[in-house]
Amino acid sequence: MTRRWLLGLSVGLVCALLAGASWAQEEKAAQPVETPAAVVAEPTTLPVAPATPAAATPPAAHLAGAYDTGSTAWLMVSAALVFFMMPGLALFYGGMCRAKNVLNMFMCVMVCVPIVCVEWVAYGYSMAFAVPSAITSDAGQDDQGVAKPPLSYLGWDPGLVLFKSFSQVTPVDGPSSFGKTVTSGDTTAAISTGVPELLFAMFQMMFAIITPALIVGAIAERVKFNAWCLFVLLWATVVYNPVCHWVWNVNGWLFQKGVLDFAGGTVVHVLAGVSALALILILPKRRGYPGGQFLPHSIGWTLLGAGMLMVGWFGFNAGSAVAIGKDYLPVAGATAVMAFAATAIAGSAAAGSWMVAEWLHSGKPTSLGVGSGMVAGLVVITPCAGHVSPGSALFIGLIGGIVCFFAVLAKQKIKYDDSLDVVGVHGVGGALGALLVGIFAVRPVMGGFDQFSLQVQGLLATGVYAFVCTIIIGTLIHKTIGFTVDEQTEDEGLDLAEHGEAAYRLT
Amino acid sequence: MKKIEAIIRHFKLEEVKEALTKINVVGMTVTECKGFGRQKGHKEQYRGAEYTVDFLPKTKLEVVVTDGQVQAAIDAIVAGARTGKIGDGKIFVSNLENVVRIRTGESGESAV
Numbered sequence: 001m002t003r004r005w006l007l008g009l010s011v012g013l014v015c016a017l018l019a020g021a022s023w024a025q026e027e028k029a030a031q032p033v034e035t036p037a038a039v040v041a042e043p044t045t046l047p048v049a050p051a052t053p054a055a056a057t058p059p060a061a062h063l064a065g066a067y068d069t070g071s072t073a074w075l076m077v078s079a080a081l082v083f084f085m086m087p088g089l090a091l092f093y094g095g096m097c098r099a100k101n102v103l104n105m106f107m108c109v110m111v112c113v114p115i116v117c118v119e120w121v122a123y124g125y126s127m128a129f130a131v132p133s134a135i136t137s138d139a140g141q142d143d144q145g146v147a148k149p150p151l152s153y154l155g156w157d158p159g160l161v162l163f164k165s166f167s168q169v170t171p172v173d174g175p176s177s178f179g180k181t182v183t184s185g186d187t188t189a190a191i192s193t194g195v196p197e198l199l200f201a202m203f204q205m206m207f208a209i210i211t212p213a214l215i216v217g218a219i220a221e222r223v224k225f226n227a228w229c230l231f232v233l234l235w236a237t238v239v240y241n242p243v244c245h246w247v248w249n250v251n252g253w254l255f256q257k258g259v260l261d262f263a264g265g266t267v268v269h270v271l272a273g274v275s276a277l278a279l280i281l282i283l284p285k286r287r288g289y290p291g292g293q294f295l296p297h298s299i300g301w302t303l304l305g306a307g308m309l310m311v312g313w314f315g316f317n318a319g320s321a322v323a324i325g326k327d328y329l330p331v332a333g334a335t336a337v338m339a340f341a342a343t344a345i346a347g348s349a350a351a352g353s354w355m356v357a358e359w360l361h362s363g364k365p366t367s368l369g370v371g372s373g374m375v376a377g378l379v380v381i382t383p384c385a386g387h388v389s390p391g392s393a394l395f396i397g398l399i400g401g402i403v404c405f406f407a408v409l410a411k412q413k414i415k416y417d418d419s420l421d422v423v424g425v426h427g428v429g430g431a432l433g434a435l436l437v438g439i440f441a442v443r444p445v446m447g448g449f450d451q452f453s454l455q456v457q458g459l460l461a462t463g464v465y466a467f468v469c470t471i472i473i474g475t476l477i478h479k480t481i482g483f484t485v486d487e488q489t490e491d492e493g494l495d496l497a498e499h500g501e502a503a504y505r506l507t
Numbered sequence: 508m509k510k511i512e513a514i515i516r517h518f519k520l521e522e523v524k525e526a527l528t529k530i531n532v533v534g535m536t537v538t539e540c541k542g543f544g545r546q547k548g549h550k551e552q553y554r555g556a557e558y559t560v561d562f563l564p565k566t567k568l569e570v571v572v573t574d575g576q577v578q579a580a581i582d583a584i585v586a587g588a589r590t591g592k593i594g595d596g597k598i599f600v601s602n603l604e605n606v607v608r609i610r611t612g613e614s615g616e617s618a619v
Contacts, residue, residue, distance in 0.1 A: 293558060295551065295558060295560075369554065372554060408554050421554060
């Protein structure tokens with residue numbers, strides 16, 4: 001009990017300090033713009049002040065020139081759709097747990113929302129997408145002898161800490177009032193996508209939230225809640241933010257090399273899958289595994305969750321058209337449509353191919369298999385979505401369902417307790433997609449051997465980094481506060497012991 | 508008075524209830540339960556992993572009858588619950604000391 005209080009207290013204290021420090025700075029910075037804001041806010045002066053900047057420059061026309069309203073609207077919807085994947089994931093995972101652990105599963109997924117949101121606003125976005133980089137190396141020169149931009153390994157911009165750059169809203173500021181209109185991390189706005197940066201930051205926040213949540217499926221039914229909360233914060237900071245910077249920031253070293261990752265096959269699924277594998281290796285198995293009765297308590301929930309995930313995935317993939325670059329604008333345009341189609345096609349195809357593979361291999365087509373196959377197909381198409389043709393998406397989906405089915409089967413051979421098959425679905429599926437995009441890409445570059453070897457490099461760099469970091473973070477937590485619950489808690493169920501609640505009651 | 512406990516297949520409950528109602532058995536208690544006998548368990552598969560589930564879902568029926576009704580009640584249950592395949596269930600009959608109707612306080616056969 002004391003340990004838990006201490007943990008909560010220290011997290012709260014750090015947040016309060018961070019917030020306090022930034023407000024103090026913000027106050028100074030905000031002073032110059034206070035005057036027009038005060039004038040607008042004062043109702044009595046409004047009718048007798050026709051000469052305010054707002055009246056002199058009609059904001060509507062001004063904004064229309066800078067923002068692409070269609071793209072902005074689509075990206076806002078996409079961000080909400082990605083958030084919708086959180087309850088989807090909670091149901092998907094919760095249904096596969098035993099009835100005594102389902103609320104704990106919900107909590108472990110949903111707690112990523114507050115933890116990562118605070119982290120992202122406080123410093124995560126700055127680490128991932130700031131352009132003034134903290135660590136860089138020289139990239140040499142291109143064929144014409146012109147110096148290439150330096151390779152960046154980590155971003156840092158004090159202006160983005162606590163989203164300070166986004167705090168000014170005045171009519172005259174127009175396009176820059178919510179930050180500039182950016183292309184993936186290009187905060188100098190050299191290439192305008194017509195989407196305000198604050199929205200880009202929010203869209204990316206949803207990705208940062210769901211990625212650690214994916215990991216918990218691997219250590220479900222035995223993870224200690226306070227340890228999980230601590231892990232999410234550390235992992236998001238140490239693993240997600242830097243890798244996100246490498247792959248998606250226009251200055252990131254993997255982005256500069258030309259590694260393709262449309263919507264997060266590497267950044268989201270490989271990271272989650274590899275980290276899940278690392279945790280499985282260092283943490284104890286569930287008591288009685290293998291051999292015990294670890295049966296899903298409500299497949300219906302899992303299928304409902306899988307359906308919600310697919311709906312959310314349309315935003316996840318088609319919204320990621322924001323990042324493909326200046327030659328493929330607008331954001332809500334052809335690339336988004338391609339990504340949308342690829343997502344629908346691959347998810348559906350994989351549901352079928354997993355079902356058929358299971359039918360032939362194990363004798364029966366199962367509903368859990370169809371749900372799992374659909375998610376596997378969506379994982380595999382994630383890095384490919386806007387880069388490949390619809391025909392390739394069909395093929396990638398069919399392959400994805402079969403490969404992930406056999407990856408999940410392999411778990412039983414090696415006797416790892418990956419509770420809900422995160423490694424088999426997200427790790428293997430993400431890696432497969434990250435490699436296949438190197439072969440099937442048609443835009444912005446053509447796939448082939450060169451692109452494939454780039455993809456291998458990207459996969460190895462991110463995979464090894466995530467694996468090593470997760471081993472270190474996981475071991476630290478396990479040796480100090482303990483990462484898994486004691487035997488009695490595991491037997492009684494995590495819902496009652498960890499949260500004091502029961503999911504089901506007869507009356 | 509006798510208490511009859513019958514473990515039956517869940518989808519046979521309706522037929523057993525009809526048969527008992529016909530011979531004027533006016534009340535019964537039903538519980539969803541799990542268990543196994545000669546039928547043993549069955550196999551379930553989740554993501555390619557096969558599990559043997561030993562305890563099968565069954566329905567337990569409890570009725571209390573007067574001594575004169577016992578044979579008719581047993582016949583009714585057998586008639587309603589039989590499929591002829593392994594796993595049809597069992598009937599247990601035991602002596603009952605007393606019955607009390609809570610609302611009126613009556614006891615014995617008049618409370619059945």
